[in-house]
Amino acid sequence: MKSSRLLCALLAVLVITPLFGLLSTMVVESRMSFFSDALGHSAFTGIAIGALCGLADPMWAAVLLSLAFAVLFTYVRRGS
Helix, strand or coil: CCHHHHHHHHHHHHHHHHHHHHHHHHHHHCCHHHHHHHHHHHHHHHHHHHCCCCCCCHHHHHHHHHHHHHHHHHHHHHHH
């Protein structure tokens, strides 16, 4: 049972690694690396806030906070 999970995890890493390599190149080329890093931090903050507020599933707080920050960063980036 454990070996099949390990094999599935290894297969997932082998499939996802080239995709992330391509995506990271696109992110850096379009000068959005700060944007993606900030969204990751905002998602983590959302999980912490959701857990502190006692939500049963704090993932929703992470999604909402990430969306709010994405809209805010887009607004600031466009200079509007």
